[in-house]
Amino acid sequence: MIKKLADNISNYIVRELKYDDKRREIISYGLEVFLGTSIQTISILILAYCLNIFKSTVFVSISFIIFRRIIGGSHANTYKRCYFFSIFIMLLAGVSGEIINLETIHILISILLVYILAVIATILWIPAGTEKKQIKNKITRRKIKIETIILLTIWALVCSYLSNIGTFKYVISCLLGVILAFFLATPLGYRFISFKLIKNKSKIKGG
């Protein structure tokens, strides 16, 4: 449905502006991404607001997106599956972020644990690819691993600071967003979303 709508709109744009077929393909793809993401985002925010978990869900989503953009991960093979799965996991994490209440020391231990596991996942599996897009260049892969570890370090320090000062109530939501992003980049995450695990030879060699 999204693809059809994107194709119709891109056909109209290309007809009016007299572009060629190549441009039409590109515009249709961009439109498909834009429409799909917008509909998902708006649905998540509306449902989160109705369930009274808006702020928690926003922080989960922001943490998820920041890492997801860099590390990649498994993708659903249809938009419908993607739509319902994304809404489900974001809202579940939002609810969990609201309900879970930990002492500062426990939050700090959780941040440290997530940091260590995320660094291990980064070394082993990041960037995680799919059939449609794989990053094979070793230099690019190494660069992404380094970027991810730097970002993780900054994230861990910021979350630790915020949980220490005690005024920011959504550290657990941020933690859950990061856990989700890295989970979907692991082999277990791929199986969970029912998508083929892409084995990259450079990954097996520890690249």
Next chain:
Amino acid sequence: MLKNLKAFLLSSAACLFTLIAMSGVSTKSMLFTYEPDIPESIKRDL
């Protein structure tokens, strides 16, 4: 004037969607869990 405005809006929209498409074929991943088929004309080795 309306014709010019329409052309301006349409070309801005085309530009925006082209930018989004190019970000989709970079090393950066899609935001949530769906990834549409990338057109052959903009596929590249990463």
